[in-house]
Amino acid sequence: MIFIDTLHTKHNYFGMSWETELRLRHVKTFLAIANGESVSLAAESLHVTQPAVSRTLRELEDMLEVKLFDRVGRGLRLNEAGRVFQTHAAASMVELARGRDRLSSGGDHFVKLSVGALPTASSALVPAAALAFSDRCPEARLHVLTGPNWLLFNQLRQGEVDLVVGRMPEGDSGEGLSFEQLYIEDVVVVCRPRHPLIGGRLIAEIGSYPLVLPPKGAVIAPTVDRFLTSIGVSEYRARFETVALPIGRKIVQSSDAIWFISRGVVADELRSGALCSIELASPLLAGPVGVSISTSAPFSVERLILIECLRGAGR
Incomplete structure (x- = not known):
């Protein structure tokens, strides 16, 4: 129409x-x-x-x-x-x-592809796929946007972005979208090195330390809420709310706060030892990461190539 x-x-x-x-x-x-x-x-x-x-x-x-x-x-x-x-x-x-x-391009065949990147995909998955895509489609420009998931999924439905990479949308936010899973990723609890909880019993002591939780509207917020409810601390209020790496990292490194965040956001910090994770091994904290596109999106060769690059990076 x-x-x-x-x-x-x-x-x-x-x-x-x-x-x-x-x-x-x-x-x-x-x-x-x-x-x-x-x-x-x-x-x-x-x-x-x-x-x-x-x-x-x-x-x-x-x-x-x-x-x-x-x-x-x-x-x-x-x-x-x-x-x-x-x-x-x-x-x-x-x-x-x-x-x-x-009509106004004057014969210019330059192609622009817009990608919404949620925090868990911004650190490694999208950059790796972007480099592979650039090699395969040098004539295309890749425009990467970040922002809250509700905004990116709205922009996806409205055609302002061609695809969104990150956690699978939950509930109504997935209306009008299709999702392809690339891998399963867990939410981790991270803290500073030499934190008192390292090697201890997190569940028994979680209420003793400030919590940094994802804000309402973040894709992982319901996942974290379900876990906290399962261990009997559903009424515990977060001292801070963020999924932004620079902010969460600084708060955790400068205090005894513990941060619930997707593993992909802090993967480099965990590898370097700048942050430590307290392993929970809870299936409630695992969820799919992948690619969302609009069900009404027109065919695009460039989008298909980028999705192939994302599959490769996900592997």
């Missing part, structure tokens, strides 16, 4: 009858809201007022005869219908952009 200025139709994607005009501004506004799940951020990115964004969203929902967002407090959250519409609307905008680029 491609929207060119105005789409006249009597039947929408959800099987409901209507006769109206669906304009490009409705699609752009919806995608801007969905990207940050915020009317104010959408208004800022579109350079319009918040009331104008809210009015356009109401018009779109009236046309489709379905709500696209759930109201959560003062914020918005994409619901199931919204995620379905997001997938198709984003694909339409991507195709329009590609058509524009082909």
Whole structure:
């Protein structure tokens, strides 16, 4: 489906009858809201007022005869219908952009591939695959983005990134996406060298030390929550919340804090001895790492080659 200025139709994607005009501004506004799940951020990115964004969203929902967002407090959250519409609307905008680029390229066949890298894949997997990809596709430019998983998966559904590498999305965040597992990785508990817990009984003493935990919204957050619940410390609050290597590493090296983090994030630090891990051998802390793509993504040779490079790096 491609929207060119105005789409006249009597039947929408959800099987409901209507006769109206669906304009490009409705699609752009919806995608801007969905990207940050915020009317104010959408208004800022579109350079319009918040009331104008809210009015356009109401018009779109009236046309489709379905709500696209759930109201959560003062914020918005994409619901199931919204995620379905997001997938198709984003694909339409991507195709329009590609058509524009082909007409304005002037014969330039330079290809750009955008990759979202979650923390566990940023230290080793993505850099190794990027180097292999550069050798195989020297005419392509690889644009790597990092950020919170909810943002990267939203950008993936909207066609702003071509694939996301990292932990498998859980629950609603995987709507409209397909996932290929590359390997299984565990969450480790890391601490500074010569920490009192090294060689001791972590589970019995975990409440005695400050915890650095993944923030809500991080892919590994539910995994860590399940483990803490299983050992009876579900009510224990984190002293710090981060999955960022520079911050977590400095906190742990400078204190007795212990950090729950994906092994891939701290692999180099563990190899060098800058950090130490307290092995738990718990199946609750293991999870798949791989590649997520949009189910509506158009065919791309470059994306397939990069996925092959990621498979090789994963092995």
